[in-house]
Each structure stands twice: as structure tokens, then as C-alpha cells.
Amino acid sequence: MDNRDWWKPENLKESEKAFLENDNLEELDTENEFGSYKIMRIKDDLENSKIHSHNDLQPRYRVKSIQKILGGNRYHKILDVGCGLGYTTKELAEVFVEANISGIDISEDAILYASKKFKKCEFLCEAIDPLDIDQLFDYDLITAIEFFPFTRTNSLEDHIAYISHLTKDMRLGGSLVIFQLWDNPNSLSVNYEVLRKNFSHLDFKAYDMPITKIGTFIHSRRLAVFISIFLRPILRVITKRKIGLYKMIVITKSAD
Ligand SMILES: C[S@@+](CC[C@H](N)C(=O)[O-])C[C@H]1O[C@@H](n2cnc3c(N)ncnc32)[C@H](O)[C@@H]1O
Structure with missing residues (x-):
């Protein structure tokens, strides 16, 4: 390997x-x-x-941001890929109350935990794999939050394969939402502009996201991002740690 x-x-x-x-x-x-x-x-x-x-156990502000950016509750079938222990999947069920919500993860332990703890959602232990041509994704919203194929490689070929795979069965107007640390050279961020041009039938939009703790307390995303821009360098000095920049990418299937 x-x-x-x-x-x-x-x-x-x-x-x-x-x-x-x-x-x-x-x-x-x-x-x-x-x-x-x-x-x-x-x-x-x-x-x-x-x-x-490894997991965001308080993902409410992320899910609320997804809802606000996508505008409302018009989704019927939602899939959370790489759901881990299912905390984000459960939050999706609480925010998108009309929808059927499922989570998928490759980890058996994570899915056993999620199935026992969050009974309102359906959980599947499965690997998302573009080589598996039988995998069907007839969802109208798919979330990929810190999902390894987009966060642990800068391979353009793999990013194209995964985006194609996850959107192939999506209805027109459906969206794939990718949420992740953006200043990561080993991720989809380095291929973003090329990916936008590669998929003529997909509409790509990028949204800055605030520092997690600020996003949790300030409900206007724009204000929280504005405050984060000023606080990031200060926090970097105080904590002696890099405070990452996050983005949400919304990829919507449009008519050709
Ligand atoms: C960093 S965790 C993020 C978990 C969750 N989305 C969150 O934000 O809290 C990434 C998850 O993706 C799962 N994963 C990675 N590659 C996968 C694949 N090809 N198919 C299904 N799950 C996968 C891992 O097992 C892990 O649980």
C-alpha cells in the first residue's frame, strides 16, 4: 500500500x-x-x-448554518456520510424535522454506538467507495463533514471520483455539502478551483465559517466570521496553536 x-x-x-x-x-x-x-x-x-x-459532539451551529445557507426545510431524504458516532446526524434530524435522516460510516463501533444512542435516525455501516458501482445515493441532501476522502488527500482524481459518486443519483436541485478545515494542503481545498471548472452540471459555492466556539455563541454567520477574522491571530499568539479557517462548500446539481 x-x-x-x-x-x-x-x-x-x-x-x-x-x-x-x-x-x-x-x-x-x-x-x-x-x-x-x-x-x-x-x-x-x-x-x-x-x-x-475526532468528532464534533456539539455540531448544532454547523447544522443551523447548513439550514440557513440552503434556505429552509425542503429536503426529504438526507444522508450524513462519514457520520462517526452520529452526533451531527442526530442534529440534522432535529433541524430538518420533515426529512428522513441516515448516517453512514465505515466504522463498526461508531455505527453500533450511533444506532443505540440516536434512535430517530437510521445508521448503516458501509464504506463510501466510488469503485462500488452498485452504491445508490438517491438523497436530496448529502453532508460530508470532515470526511476523509476530502480531508486526508489532495488527489484531484479521488476528489473528482467522490464528488461524481455522491452526486450521480441526486435529483436536480439537490446538494452535497462539504464542511471542513480549509487551510489544509492535504485536502480538497487545493483542488477547489479545478473542481468547479470540471463539473459543468454542478454549481459550487463556498462559505467562510467562524471559529467553532464563536459560531456556537453568535448566531449570525457573517458576524461570527467577521469576529473570527480579528480573533484568529490573537488566539494564535495566546494559545500558541494554529486556529484553523473552516469553509462550507455547497455543490448543487443544476440542469446542464
Ligand atoms: C473526522 S471523522 C468525522 C465524523 C463526523 N462527520 C464529525 O464531523 O463529527 C471522519 C469519519 O469518516 C469516516 N470515513 C472515512 N472514510 C470513509 C468512507 N470511505 N466511507 C465511510 N466512512 C468513512 C471515518 O470512519 C470517520 O468516522
């Missing part, structure tokens, strides 16, 4: 095996999603699982 391809479905499936087979929770590497998910499934232990570094 090329090391850069660790995020591909066949390699993720293989690497999850070691976590599924190891019942010694002390030994599990929580830097890895699969270790963290296993601890969450068995002990629901937020601290020792380090789940906060």
Missing part, C-alpha cells in the same frame, strides 16, 4: 480489524478514530476516548 492511501476504504477496513479484535481497552490507540470509537461504544468515556479530537 502507498502510505498516502491509508484513508482509502479497503485500507481503513483493514486497519479497523486490529481494533475490533483487541479487547484490552488500555492498549487502544485513541489518536486513531477506531480506538476512540471502541472506547466510546464500550464505556461512553468522553475523556479517555479523546473523542473530541
